Amino acid sequence: MSIEVANISKTFGTFTALKGVSITITSGELVALLGPSGSGKTTLLRIIAGLDVSDSGIIRLDTEDATLRSIRERRVGFVFQHYALFRHMTVFQNIAFGLQVKSRKLRPSKDETREKVFKLLMLVQLDWLADRYPSQLSGGQRQRIALARALAVEPKVLLLDEPFGSLDAKVRLEFATLATQAT
């Protein structure tokens, strides 16, 4: 899915986070936003995902205007900076969440869900952690679970906020490879 960001602006009170930002990303492209902290990377990602609303400008997904579309309609996967895993759920339940909240017609069966979750766990190479809780995982493991969770609902776009924030060099490389594989 292609993303077109046209002239997006966003202010928080008196602080201007984004001012006339435009960017076009074609389908299949892997793009990284670089910039010092406070430069508006997260804000832009949140606006593309639909977690925040811009003050002005247009977001086009697949050339259609999606500026006012809700986050659920956009089919955008989001991996949060602090992962935002569900604390009270096991790794398995975390990844299965997106499948279980689908409407009855679209919801996969228990076996299908299980199969899919384990496939994703294999992809991130953490299938042995299925029954653990997020508090029992390391930072890098949490991040990979967050990635698997976002992929479970088969989003058309995957947005990663500070994907290498808390990872050491070795895990960074692994994760970069993984993210490329996934797309």
Added chain:
Amino acid sequence: MGKLSMPMNTTIAARATLNAGIGGGQESKLFRWALIAIATAFLGLFLFAPIIAVFAKALEKGLSVYFSAITEPDAQAAIRLTILTAAITVPLNLCFGVAAAWAITKFDFFGKNLLITLIDIPFSVSPVISGMIFVLLFGAQSLLGPFLTAHNIKIIFAVPGIVLATIFVTSPFIARELIPVMQAQGSEEEQAAISLGASGWQIFWRVTLPNIKWGLLYGVILCNARAMGEFGAVSVVSGHIRGLTNTMPLHVEILYNEFQFVAAFSVASLLTILALVTLAAKNFVQKKSRQRFITSPVEGIDYSGVQL
């Protein structure tokens, strides 16, 4: 080697001194004992002595007198009314508390600070005034009075008034308990749930509620204890009609004023037992909420040392 060990020893000695300082070991023994003695005496005088006194007085004339005091019709009616009041009040305040805490912590809206202030009003005014408010609103001399009389609706000096006053007085408990819990948790998990396609209702039941359940239960326990024990506000709106509008605290007062001390303390002992049960439940819930993520799902691995 000798040169090396010297500074090391110094460090160890310095650390020991520092540790002692942190541990509070610098005070003299006498001072420490005095503090412990004062604390114990205070605890005994203000907490244990009254509890013992209540039960001693209640059981003064034997078990049969005790049981007849709590089984006589007026006492039974008071117990029933107290339970009824709590049974209506707690679920309503549960809904109100969750809704208010959810709105305040997960959304930004106009008038949010006003709402936070309003929630605290029942805590900041005297319960007697809380009762008076309802008399002013629904009493015979009020604006609504003639209407209520014409339609034969009784609120003041009847059960609805007691329930209303109790709801008002106990309304902040659950919201006050939940707001800090929900504030600390932030709304990141909810946002993740939205991005995974969950609806508002699904987010509440599957993400928010499991995260706040122990805080919620804690609030419910406190709310229930106060709903059953409320005296001031209920006293104003009740009218003290025996067997009809007396709750347990009011019944205790009446018996006491009539010099029926044993009966008064017998009913009071039930409220004391409620308080003790509440305390035990509260401790249990607090313990549970601390351990909730330490349960070990993988056999053979001990997570009990995992810090949250």
